[in-house]
Amino acid sequence: MKARVHIFYKDSVFDPQGNTVQHSLQQLGFQQASSVRIGKVIDVEVQSATHDEAKKLAEKMCETLLVNPVMESFQVEILD
Amino acid sequence: MKSAPKAAVITFPGSNCDSDCVYGLEIMGFEVTALWHKDKPSLAEYDLVVLPGGFSYGDYLRCGAIAALAPIQEQVHKHAEQGKLVLGICNGFQILCEMGLLPGGLVRNQKMKFLSTDVCLKVENEDSPWTSASQRGDVWKLPIAHGDGRFVCEEKELATIKDKGQVLLRYCDAKGNVSKEFNLNGATDAIAGIKNVRGNVFGLMPHPERATDLRSGDGRFIWKSILSTLGEKAV
């Protein structure tokens, strides 16, 4: 199964990419776009018997390498 | 000092300032050994361990993230725990933050472009093995060359860093005035270089090795500070 990790900068970290894109969207007429944050998605194929196991494994990967908790926050979802 | 002080410069896959550091340290009188990231030698014989600049692992995932977990880092952690000197330059600074040996982290420059230019740096604290050859308020001129040099940390952490005098260098103008205009990458509080609480670990984005025998020569302040610190400690 596939573990999908969504990673974003913490709110306290200024995201210039997101900021720029937000301005562009507004200039294109999307006044309703009030905030843009750009993150990344990492898909990891894991050999696990259960969703729970896969989730725990993915979270461990995040803690070890995939995410820097000083600057980033994350969410893991398991896809079949 | 009885013998030359010893420095180790660690090469990771993608490091590209390693030979620059080896050369800079050698001309300043260090005996330098180049180490490979997969090695796990004891670092006990070294007075100084240097993590050089470059693009370790292509800056993939996050700058320095993968290098922070290299086999040799176990020994680097040990070296730091013992209170011995560890210096991280540019990518090396990024690696030290990822290792948790320094607070905060380094992210993409605010204008999203790579910056290669000379900058002025204000010495904020001369009480460290890295700046003792200077005085508070001195201005150094060193080159920067980075795409991800913006120092960030949370408010609480920042207060602690400032409180404990951990900020050693800030971006400034030629006269030493810190301002938004001269903080090109948008670093929090214009921070260009910080040490850990104990003071034995230092990370900075600018490249002192590129201004040792070329350009302003101001890189020598760091090397001289280190040498005099070691001199004090040597028998």
Next chain:
Amino acid sequence: MSPRKSLPDNTPGTWELADSIGITRKEYDHVIAAMKRTPSFAELGVFSAMFSEHCSYKSSKKYLRRFPTKGKRVLQGPGENAGILSIGQGWGVAFKMESHNHPSFIEPYQGASTGVGGILRDVFTMGARPVASMNALCFGEPSAPRMKSIVQGVVKGVGDYGNCVGVPTVAGQTFFHPCYNGNVLVNAFTAGIIHEDHIYKGFASGIGNAVVYVGAKTGRDGVHGATMASKEFNTEEAPDRPTVQVGDPFTEKLLLEASLEAMRLGLVIGIQDMGAAGLTSSSFEMAGRAGTGLEIDLDKIPAREKEMTAYELLLSESQERMLLVTSEDRLKALHAVFDKWDLHAEVIGTVVEGDRVKMWKSGEVVVDLPVTLVVDPLEDPRPAASPDWLKPLWDFSAEKVAAQTFDKKLSILIDDIHFAEPLPLTLQYDSTVGNRTEGGTFDDGAVIRLRDLGPSAPRLAFSVDCNPRVCYLDPLEGGRRAVAESALNVAVRGAEPIGITDCLNFGSPQNPHVMWQFQQCIEGISLACEALEIPVVSGNVSFYNDTDKKPIYPTPMVGLVGVMPAETYLPLSTFDKAGDVLVLVGPLEGELGGSRLLSGVLGEDRGRPSQTDMALVAKTIRFCQEVCATQKGFALHDISDGGLACSALEMSFFRGEGLLGCEVEIPAAANADRFLFGETLGRVLVSASADTAKALQSVATKYGLSVQTIGRVTADAKFDVTQNGKSVLSTSLSASYSQWKKKWEPLFT
């Protein structure tokens, strides 16, 4: 995906199939006659790539033979991956320039990025450590469709790749002109240092030796990239997206270190990078040079994608791969080196007797070809014919220029897009990594010291130049001037020019006028090289730079290398102190034909450019070398685009805040327009204290050069020009400085 790409390898290579992949009828018949059978589809792929203009130089070889390629410093001339010149003390400089034009128009970031990757490999494959890069970029008008994003993509691509690999980008040229609206040019140069006893070549030598593939895995990227570069753009066809390769500078850095380490340990016999036409070109060329045959098992190739056919494996232009040859007994040690750097190293074949290359896939022979048939393609020297529209362009109304006020003329030059601080661009290039770069970059020639070779090692200087406007108006002069100007650019840093590489960017070779321009530019370059006694040691040709049959201006880009002793004084290129004297060395006046001012006044490119006096240039170069060897404390700046006026302003502006200005007195005998704005080469502006200026003047006189004091540097930031006591121009510099600084900012935001 085009149907032909998934054809089985053993599909008979009919004429229709051959035609669909760019092989000409003549070439097809030639192949059939030589092989006495129909080639397989995979074999057709080999011919299609190797016979393409980009790989075979079939249209250009005949003309390229004109280049002077010999000299006492030549360690390696054209024909290998890079040229090498001796710099003394047992060391050499290996260098070359390559184009990546068509891919950069289609996908600017990756096109430019992979262009840099390719040229880096060409240099380190010889065993040289890359130490400096330059690039020459030609863009259309910023307002042209897509152009701004192309500019940003190209600059970012060049920067990101070079920065990551850790080779400083120290010099370059950026040119904007509507003729490039549909065809941008990205020419990348790299130089490396090499020991003359450890030069590696692309030879598959030694029967029984192993053929080893190293580096990144092979995917479907760029299949048919070489043929794409050999086709013009047609605005009706959508840009070809799938043919652009993606670069990985991290892998390149690993490959560079692993390759140099393997060579240092004596584990390599022959080596070549896989560039245009990938495995095909490297294997056949290496066999061709060594006079051997090869047997290759394509199943052994590390593939990134599933079910790749032989055709795809052979033509893939996946980046960051090399082919090398070594003996069986060195394989273990070789593997250890590549393992250390986490790179693939697979034995894919053997060097055999004979003169054929045989390749298997899934146990079947898919390619069985004589090497010479592949590497010695039919030449197709196209006819050249001088255009009749050129000479009329030489006429222009001098009155139109004289009628403008001097203020207007100066402001035309200040408004010109090229009169700009290059900082928004150069900020993105790491110019100091390696700790070798000395002094400023992107202004006149760049200088590096070779710290690796000890304190008394010579220093190197680099410059890249070409004035496409001059090349259009007078191709012979354009070629000559490209060499002369780059030579002067390194001379004003104290260096002796020692050799050149080139990127010849032209329109379609099927256009006889283009071929005439090509031949003339080559002649001009050759004349200049002969006059300076320097060889052409490497180079690249890029044809088919046209859109809807309209070619770009002829753009023979010259990359030049100079050398100077460790102790030479490195002059400033800007004003130093108020009160310094301004001296003009060389002719009092320049021609306006083909000048920036003339184009600005007339709104079109006209006039016959001045004919560069190479004897004068040679003397000027020697003057510069001597003053740098014997004097100190002065600034030199050569006068070229925009004439003396722009050069003087540049000497103020590049110095920066706390602007110094200057007062200039035009000698009574000179025509003011030609003095201030003429662009004849061989004029150098000197700024120095009165005593030093005197010393420099006597050296100039010794070389038979005219020399005049023409003014002084002032603390006042103004440009004050008088003649016969009357004011010609008097303008404050702060507004134009601001304009100069900000000029390129909008391009990069």
